[in-house]
Amino acid sequence: MSDGPAAQSPWQTVTIARIEKRTPRVTSFFLQPSRPFAYRAGQHVDVRLTAPDGYQARRSYSIASAPEAGETIELAIERLDDGEVSPFFHDIAAVGDEVELRGPLGGHFVWSDSDGGPLLLVGGGSGVVPLMAMIRHRAARRSAVPAALVFSARVWDEVIFRDELIDLHNRRDGFDLVLALTREPARRPADYSRRVDAAMMEQSMLRLPAPPRFAFVCGSNAFVSAAAQALIDAGVPAGLIRTERYGV
């Protein structure tokens, strides 16, 4: 795995080029950098907002787009009602607005096609975002690395990138999607209607031709704790599991 230090990356101004609602609570913002922006799937950026009196707020957001996606960087931002930055994006930000961005950041929760696999991805809610960058990177590279995504959401309509994920699954090129809905019945034959657990991890791993070489888990702290433990209970060595958590 290429874990080199991140290059120094000062703040730059980016323009909101496009806004796309993904689910009732998640909206994608496509940001146009002013300078060339190279990144790896799984990395994040820091976004900084400045009030007229000079007060600044900064937050980290994972990149959803693949490094091959072109000029804009996609951030899929979940609205947190008691938040300070996400309500700005959801309620105020418009195409043409500028914000400040620093990155790419993070040299651990990253995957490139050249790292190989198989790849086991486990996401809860908006924790799917950095995993989506890996899945899109894999597709863009026409990678032969087998990959499975276990994606837990409360309901079908909160499955971020749902249609795109199902399309990618239907290509039958080695990417497999498993949905775990926690508050609704499963809709596809291989999906689940419960929280992630060790049995689900074992069954999902059987969709891969060999045991995973990398496992990436991202979501809320409670989700990541449960999912990482489920992976360990299903026999995945702890040292293979990389995690990214948010929330308290």
Added chain:
Amino acid sequence: MVTRGFSGRKPPTDTDARIPPGQYLEQGFPVLSAGPTPRVRTEDWSFTLKHGPRPIKTWNWTEFNALPLTKMTRDIHCVTAWTKFDTAWQGVLVDDILADAGIEPPTAFTLALSFDGYTTNVPTQDLTAGKAMVALLYEGKPITPDHGGPARLLVPHLYFWKSAKWLNGLQFTERDEPGFWELRGYHIYGDPWREQRYTGDP
């Protein structure tokens, strides 16, 4: 650059001076880690002081808990931009560990070592003179596994990734050797008041 339409939610002015630049005040206690939470049983726990590869002294859980306990209530600052006020810890000052081992710090740099393979570097002088401890209790209770229990390093004046969770040793090194996150883009020192977040920050 002023962001159109952003007013922000400023902290009360009486706490302003306690919040480093770029940080916001957090009431909860977020968990961050690079991998799964290790479940370290106190029966299996040990702590080793090392000079390079050479062990100086090792304590088991009972021996370590017999060292002098000190209380430390401090504000903590995570590089992901949250600051939490008045976190209350109890543990063994690094000074008291050194005293029990009967040594003066042999080198100017230290690497904190964890059960899960995590490492982080801290200049030795940032660990001594009452500045840092190996914490055993948080808010009077054993530290939960998610927060680094049974024992974690506490270096409250640096960004919190320096306060290594699941600590099992301190290793004196001749040079300042970057640890896990320092090798992955984070600042070699990490002073929150100077916003030393990432490689290359002044």
